[in-house]
Amino acid sequence: MSDLPPSNYPDIGTLGEDLVAQWLESCGWTILHRRWRSRWGEIDIIAEYTQTLAFIEVKTRSTGSWDSGGRDAIKPSKQEKISRTAQMYLAKFPEKADFNCRFDVAIAEAQKVPSPKILSPKISSPKLLKSSHTNEKSHSLAFLSTPSHYLTLQEYIPGAFDSLIDNG
Template identity: 55%
Template sequence: MANLPPSHYPDIGHLGEDLVAQWLQSTGWIILHRRFSSRWGEIDIIAQYDGRTEEKLLTQHSALSTQHSLLAFVEVKTRSSGSWDAGGRSAITTQKQAKIWRTAGIFLAQFPEKADYSCRFDVAIVYCQRISKNLTGITASQEALATSSVDGYKFKLQEYIPAAFDSSIDNG
């Protein structure tokens, strides 16, 4: 049996990011960018949450109307169950955090109108499993925040960690 070319297989990481982006949107977030890259690295998802409601009606000052806006720079880790790196958690090293932090700085420099927003660095843990055509057993699993099935795989947003790491990383 011949091996299929790599282009035949789905990009599991991108499909995991799709699930997280859909879940964020369903919870009131606006997706600003996907796979934003700079020379320092890439941020999987940049999302904005606007806490502006009645406050916008009460004031004409733009500084006040942005005080509840929040940007989330989201790192998505998609893994199969039993992965060697704790579901992707241990892959988010201090070096990786510094790259994300620097890339977030590039984003804010490119979009200065967002520079006064509160920012945080979130991590989403997505598990994927190949869907077997001969699935006969029942498996127990934790409740997922969101699920999807795409291209013969089942994806579960198992954990979403707001403010997973601090922005005060040493840039040295």
């Protein structure tokens, strides 16, 4: 995965996906695809770890968003689109068809960083920092800092809607 300068990020959704992808890699996962598309829809991240494939939906919201931090946006219709897209992925990559598959959801929160009043802004690459407080619900799993945003990975839900997957 390449590190793009912050000016190349189109929105906080991309930053949230970057945070989740970097966190997964730091946990030993291999990122296979980002924003994988089929005619049914898009999967934000497809990752692999020891014969397990995770199809990951990332929801990034600003602090105090109207939809429970993105949880309300993962309706059954969205789950069905992701499930169909995952089936298309497995059809395109049959060597992965025997892997254990699951649907994960990552919830990230973004805060805009106030602009400091300086004449020449310092540009730096996004930085991922893992939190040491992963077992406390009030703390984030990881965070990402850019000159314009501060993102936290609030929750990672493995197998969030696995009842829709058909492994056979």
